Amino acid sequence: MKKILLADDHGIVRIGISNVIKQKYPTVNVFQAENIFEANSIVNDQIIDFAIIDIKMPGGSSIDLVKHIKVIQPRTKLLMYSGLNEEQYGHRFLKLGVNGFLSKHEAVEEVLNAIEVINSGKTYISKDLANKMKNNSTNSLDNLSARELEIISLMSEGFGNLEISKELDLKTSTVSTYKKRVMEKFNAENPIDLIDRYRSLILEDV
Structure with a gap:
């Protein structure tokens, strides 16, 4: 893993996650984007190994960003990172083919665990979301x-x-x-x- 895209419109979130990643993976190059346009520009110019994407950012839709990455860089691992309700959004993005969904309510260090799980070939989701998906309660x-x-x-x-x-x-x-x-x-x-x-x-x- 050489290059990571970190797309989030909150600077303090990007700084926090970037610092945690750099401590664990000091040789990794972290590219930061604060909107959909910047994120698209980065994936168009760089070979990204892993992308951490906020669900809600200005400048477009994260759904379209995910689809774009999967077309031009299908090997990129995708982790959605959001403060939005994971039960409502988690399984929908998993259906789009992302590799994991992490709630912002978790400690920022959990990003490292999510990265390791996904890089091992598994899908990362919380136990709570997994149970809800298993129960398949519908509304x-x-x-x-x-x-x-x-x-x-x-x-x-x-x-x-x-x-x-x-x-x-x-x-x-x-x-x-x-x-x-x-x-x-x-x-x-x-x-x-x-x-x-x-x-x-x-x-x-x-």
Whole structure:
């Protein structure tokens, strides 16, 4: 392992993880990106062995970043690192083919364990997420794709179609299509009803 991409929009997070990695792997070159654009530029210019990616960053969608890396550098190991609910997002990103999902609620040193597990050829997930996936408990959120969950999450934060399209670098017509699909899956009468149902399900998981 020679080169690691660390993509997170919070500088203090990048510094903390980078320091931990450098202590364990002093010869590794850590490339840092604070948005999707910078992350894409790095993977276009460098052969990345391991990437640690925050789920939610400005400048586009982490889903598209993952897909891009898997196309141009299929051997790159991918670890999603996020403060978002791991039950909601973890298995969706695993379906995209990433090698692990680590919650930011864990100690930063756990990044090293995740790296070792993934480099050994295994998938890294928390015991809690593994148990929930094994039990396969379902609700309306389980029926959503990673992109659909991304859309409804931004809607719940007050983003309109144009704002979502800019945030995820999608066409407004594409955003409208995804929003329509989500409303159908929730059997929601309107966007307000949809957001209310989404928030109620979020509270159930807390």
